[in-house]
Amino acid sequence: MKFASRLLTFNACPEDPFRPIATPIYQTATFAQEEADTFGRYDYSRSGNPTRTVLEDLLARLENAERAFCFSSGLAAISAVARLLSVGDEILAGDDLYGGTYRLFSRILDRTGVTVRYADACDIEKFAAQITPRTRLLYIETPTNPLLRIVDIRKLADLAHQHGALLCVDSSAMSPYLQNPLDLGADIVVHSATKYLCGHSDVTAGVVAVKRPELAEQIYFIQNGEGAALGPFDCYLLLRGVKTLKLRLDCQQANALKVANFLCAHPAVQRVHYPGLASHPGHDVHVRQARGAGAVISFETGSFEVSKQVVEATQLFRISVSFGSVNSSISLPGCMSHASIPAEVRQARSLATDLVRLSVGIEDVDDLLADLERAFERAACAVAAANRAAEVRERQVV
Numbered sequence: 179m180k181f182a183s184r185l186l187t188f189n190a191c192p193e194d195p196f197r198p199i200a201t202p203i204y205q206t207a208t209f210a211q212e213e214a215d216t217f218g219r220y221d222y223s224r225s226g227n228p229t230r231t232v233l234e235d236l237l238a239r240l241e242n243a244e245r246a247f248c249f250s251s252g253l254a255a256i257s258a259v260a261r262l263l264s265v266g267d268e269i270l271a272g273d274d275l276y277g278g279t280y281r282l283f284s285r286i287l288d289r290t291g292v293t294v295r296y297a298d299a300c301d302i303e304k305f306a307a308q309i310t311p312r313t314r315l316l317y318i319e320t321p322t323n324p325l326l327r328i329v330d331i332r333k334l335a336d337l338a339h340q341h342g343a344l345l346c347v348d349s350s351a352m353s354p355y356l357q358n359p360l361d362l363g364a365d366i367v368v369h370s371a372t373k374y375l376c377g378h379s380d381v382t383a384g385v386v387a388v389k390r391p392e393l394a395e396q397i398y399f400i401q402n403g404e405g406a407a408l409g410p411f412d413c414y415l416l417l418r419g420v421k422t423l424k425l426r427l428d429c430q431q432a433n434a435l436k437v438a439n440f441l442c443a444h445p446a447v448q449r450v451h452y453p454g455l456a457s458h459p460g461h462d463v464h465v466r467q468a469r470g471a472g473a474v475i476s477f478e479t480g481s482f483e484v485s486k487q488v489v490e491a492t493q494l495f496r497i498s499v500s501f502g503s504v505n506s507s508i509s510l511p512g513c514m515s516h517a518s519i520p521a522e523v524r525q526a527r528s529l530a531t532d533l534v535r536l537s538v539g540i541e542d543v544d545d546l547l548a549d550l551e552r553a554f555e556r557a558a559c560a561v562a563a564a565n566r567a568a569e570v571r572e573r574q575v576v
């Protein structure tokens with residue numbers, strides 16, 4: 179079946195005599211047993227809940243995974259993956275990571291005796307040179323956030339396996355509609371389901387999907403043992419959101435391409451990062467491993483002041499962290515989602531302070547373009563006025 183159909187044709191409620199079309203919310207922590215020593219399919223919602231099972235089974239199918247597991251956030255999902263490691267083990271991670279992942283790796287994992295090293299995963303040779311006998315996990319995002327750099331999943335999977343390590347890909351920026359890392363050799367795929375899978379900015383959730391049964395058992399053990407599974411109501415909201423994943427993303431991508439072209443042609447914009455542009459570094463690799471460019475775009479204006487003014491002047495693009503929602507959003511990653519990365523590290527990774535990130539939604543694209551056009555005009559006026567005021571002050575000082 180084609181993807182759009184697969185999003186809708188699943189058993190919403192196995193074993194229910196009323197055969198509901200939408201999955202009921204099993205808002206219960208416990209399930210009664212027939213006998214003291216006989217357990218039913220469910221006993222306690224941390225260990226398993228029918229609403230969650232429907233969602234997890236659907237997501238496993240969408241990622242061509244053995245099993246998928248839902249967590250209370252993307253970071254909870256990533257934490258569960260990190261729990262596969264023991265004291266002395268190392269993670270080698272790409273160096274353009276989501277800020278929260280970087281914080282988890284560099285400030286929390288190190289307390290558990292797991293070391294994380296970072297290298298540019300777009301340069302396979304450089305990355306490979308950082309592998310040590312202790313490296314057990316390669317961890318990458320592609321496209322990365324917010325620079326949208328492209329990492330070759332197939333090559334990284336081969337590299338991991340040559341060294342007896344696992345490859346985990348954070349595929350939040352693509353969703354299973356646009357990219358299936360497990361099909362390209364990755365062992366684990368994680369999602370911040372808060373982004374495209376949910377799509378409506380009303381749930382935080384995370385997914386871990388794995389290819390092999392042994393790994394599935396380990397992740398299940400961690401999910402149940404640590405208790406960060408997604409609650410029934412959030413599972414229901416996510417199930418509802420996922421049904422329109424293709425519909426939303428088709429619209430968002432079409433809008434994003436028009437916005438990217440608009441930005442490329444705008445005199446106030448110095449650089450546009452969007453995997454859908456033929457000029458984007460790694461475009462060829464991306465086209466080989468993904469089925470679309472997504473709807474996140476970032477760009478540089480060359481001036482923090484101009485960028486800040488643009489971000490504050492847009493009206494349809496609301497200032498907010500996160501991406502993937504049906505509503506368009508705009509942000510300055512350097513002050514927002516990536517502020518948890520120390521300034522010197524941000525600089526070393528060429529995460530410029532004037533970098534603006536857009537997440538393009540499903541509004542009418544003409545309105546989105548007009549909103550940006552107006553914001554650039556206002557930013558130019560505001561910056562010119564500020565410069566004039568500074569000049570006047572300087573003259574007064576002289």
Ligand SMILES: *Cc1c(COP(=O)(O)O)cnc(C)c1O
Nearest residue numbers: 251252253276323350370372383
């Ligand atoms: C948002 C995000 C996360 C973290 O997910 P939460 O749901 O916010 O915990 C991880 N990775 C990427 C790429 C993200 O964009």
